[in-house]
Amino acid sequence: xxxxxxxxxxxxxxxxxxxxxxxxxxxxxxxxxxxxxxxxxxxxxxxxxxxxxxxxxxxxxxxxxxxxxxxxxxxxxxxxxxxxxxxxxxxxxxxxxxxxxxxxxx
Amino acid sequence: xxxxxxxxxxxxxxxxxxxxxxxxxxxxxxxxxxxxxxxxxxxxxxxxxxxxxxxxxxxxxxxxxxxxxxxxxxxxxxxxxxxxxxxxxxxxxxxxxxxxxxxxxxxxxxxxxxxxxxxxxxxxxxxxxxxxxxxxxxxxxxxxxxxx
Numbered sequence: 001x002x003x004x005x006x007x008x009x010x011x012x013x014x015x016x017x018x019x020x021x022x023x024x025x026x027x028x029x030x031x032x033x034x035x036x037x038x039x040x041x042x043x044x045x046x047x048x049x050x051x052x053x054x055x056x057x058x059x060x061x062x063x064x065x066x067x068x069x070x071x072x073x074x075x076x077x078x079x080x081x082x083x084x085x086x087x088x089x090x091x092x093x094x095x096x097x098x099x100x101x102x103x104x105x106x
Numbered sequence: 107x108x109x110x111x112x113x114x115x116x117x118x119x120x121x122x123x124x125x126x127x128x129x130x131x132x133x134x135x136x137x138x139x140x141x142x143x144x145x146x147x148x149x150x151x152x153x154x155x156x157x158x159x160x161x162x163x164x165x166x167x168x169x170x171x172x173x174x175x176x177x178x179x180x181x182x183x184x185x186x187x188x189x190x191x192x193x194x195x196x197x198x199x200x201x202x203x204x205x206x207x208x209x210x211x212x213x214x215x216x217x218x219x220x221x222x223x224x225x226x227x228x229x230x231x232x233x234x235x236x237x238x239x240x241x242x243x244x245x246x247x248x249x250x251x252x253x254x
Binding site for chain 1: 120123215216218225228249250251
């Protein structure tokens, strides 16, 4: 079970923590073959990775959340799966790392 | 897909994703109080003062007695002792409430080793928490954020 308990001070907040990288809208267009309009549904479908778009930024976070690791999957297999999926989608080696962000909703 | 809708630029926060449990301050205090090391330090000072009674000038005895009596009020020493305990068990913690109400204790997923499976990772957390708390603790994946 996953607990989503996100409160910082008195404001509601959100966050994510994934292993992956950030890609540009040009990368998204290359992968999907469509003009990027901040909807990453098709990108997620093709890459089978999770995508997060931060408000006004053109950078798209893409990868897998740590909570998605399967019971029999090792740390290396998890990281390899992300790197291989990105390499397959982008046609180049992609350096991945832990990507995390947190923000207040208001 | 997640879309961040607003960002408060003068605020700073970070996120975490651990496997572990949320444990409240009162429970942690009980665990810490049962740690021999904490008692020993205070007892040592009390003993030192008792042994000095009648052997040293009164003002020196009173100072030793005061040192023993005022040795780290538990709350003041809480974080220091808590950090020692957490380090001893190789765990991490996040004070998510920001007020020390409860702590998310476990292992960050980023600490998962290359040759370690998720099951092994989870088993290690469960076993460490059980040893630390003296009983089985239900563990879960906890995602959240904390003020920095």
